[in-house]
Amino acid sequence: xxxxxxxxxxxxxxxxxxxxxxxxxxxxxxxxxxxxxxxxxxxxxxxxxxxxxxxxxxxxxxxxxxxxxxxxxxxxxxxxxxxxxxxxxxxxxxxxxxxxxxxxxxxxxxxxxxxxxxxxxxxxxxxxxxxxxxxxxxxxxxxxxxxxx
Numbered sequence: 001x002x003x004x005x006x007x008x009x010x011x012x013x014x015x016x017x018x019x020x021x022x023x024x025x026x027x028x029x030x031x032x033x034x035x036x037x038x039x040x041x042x043x044x045x046x047x048x049x050x051x052x053x054x055x056x057x058x059x060x061x062x063x064x065x066x067x068x069x070x071x072x073x074x075x076x077x078x079x080x081x082x083x084x085x086x087x088x089x090x091x092x093x094x095x096x097x098x099x100x101x102x103x104x105x106x107x108x109x110x111x112x113x114x115x116x117x118x119x120x121x122x123x124x125x126x127x128x129x130x131x132x133x134x135x136x137x138x139x140x141x142x143x144x145x146x147x148x149x
Contacts, residue, residue, distance in 0.1 A: 005030045005076035008098075010058075010089040011049060012037035012082035018045060022052040033073045035066060035092070037085060063091040070096070086110050 007030045009021060016024075018034075025032045032053030036042045038060065042049075049055050056069045070092075078098045080089040086106055093100030101109055108115045113131045120126040132138055 006033050006054075006073040007031070008033050008035055008070055008073075008075045008078040008092070008096075009053075010035045010037065010078065010080035010082065010085045010092065011042055011045070012039050012080070012085045013041040014082040014084065016081045018048045018052050025053070030076070031073075033070060033075060035070065037082070037088075058088075063088065063095055066092055067095040083110070 007025060009015070009032055011018075011034045015021070021032060034049040034053050034055045035058050036046060036049060036055055037058055046055065046057075054073060056066060058066050061069070075096060075098060078089060078093045078096070078100055080086060086101065086109060090101050090103050090106045092098075094103055108118045113129065116126055116129055130137070130140065
């Protein structure tokens, strides 16, 4: 990332502490632009985010509206440390033409059953697993001869 570049950080619960993000940004010569999800956690952290970088409040905005707001910062990169924000970050990266996980891959990144199916389909030895979609499924054993049901 070039010096004085803007890094978008899609911020929400599970993110690195803002001070740690600011230290890393300073060490790498980039400015932080926080894309603040509309969660209670992010609202509580807003004063710290505003002290450490620019903030775009993403509450009630869709990805294209967020993209319009952050374009003025001319971002060079995008990241999230919040598992719940991986999909929105991928959408935003796609709209802005920034490198990130592809929209095609985010399902396998965020859903263990899809991840294991994809690995199995590509010849990676798999462990047996079963998706648990209902409480009644919790106690069901996994058939030793079946890798996915």
